[in-house]
Amino acid sequence: MEFKELVDTAEKWCSGNPFDLIFAEDVDERRLDFYAEPGISFYVLCPDNLTGGTDNFHVWSESEDCLPFLQLAQDYISSCGKKTLLEVLDKVFRSFRPLLGLPDIDDETFDQYHADVEEEPEPDHQQMGVSQQ
Numbered sequence: 001m002e003f004k005e006l007v008d009t010a011e012k013w014c015s016g017n018p019f020d021l022i023f024a025e026d027v028d029e030r031r032l033d034f035y036a037e038p039g040i041s042f043y044v045l046c047p048d049n050l051t052g053g054t055d056n057f058h059v060w061s062e063s064e065d066c067l068p069f070l071q072l073a074q075d076y077i078s079s080c081g082k083k084t085l086l087e088v089l090d091k092v093f094r095s096f097r098p099l100l101g102l103p104d105i106d107d108e109t110f111d112q113y114h115a116d117v118e119e120e121p122e123p124d125h126q127q128m129g130v131s132q133q
Helices: 003-014 067-078 083-095 103-120 120-128
Strands: 019-025 031-036 040-045 056-059
Touching: 003 019, 003 031, 003 083, 019 103, 040 083, 056 067
Parallel strands: none
Antiparallel strands: 019 031, 031 040, 040 056
16 A cells, blocks of 8 residues: 555544544655654554565554553454554554543443353352252
8 A cells, every 4th residue: 555545544543533643754664653642652664565564564652651552453463364554543542542541442341241241140059059849
């Protein structure tokens, strides 16, 4: 994909969340830098298959506070299959939700599922203790 198209995709993605595209470089590396308050920053290195560069996206942050939150996105990128920039950015956004003060979507889903699982065994367990004689 042409770098200009990647920049356009990144700018459109930024319009729907707190991040801003603050830097885009196509000279030495195909790099897109993003920033959101309160001091959340990361960058994406984009694939460059035409010139023999990297064939996968790579996300990183210069901030030690932000870096642990990128693990989910890094795992996603390294999983099987090609990813689009939009898919990678969405995964990064999901990773940073706690730092942005937004509810963590994955945790809510897990809590609802986990609550359902815990509620079901109780009636069966109580019946086991009741004598049938």
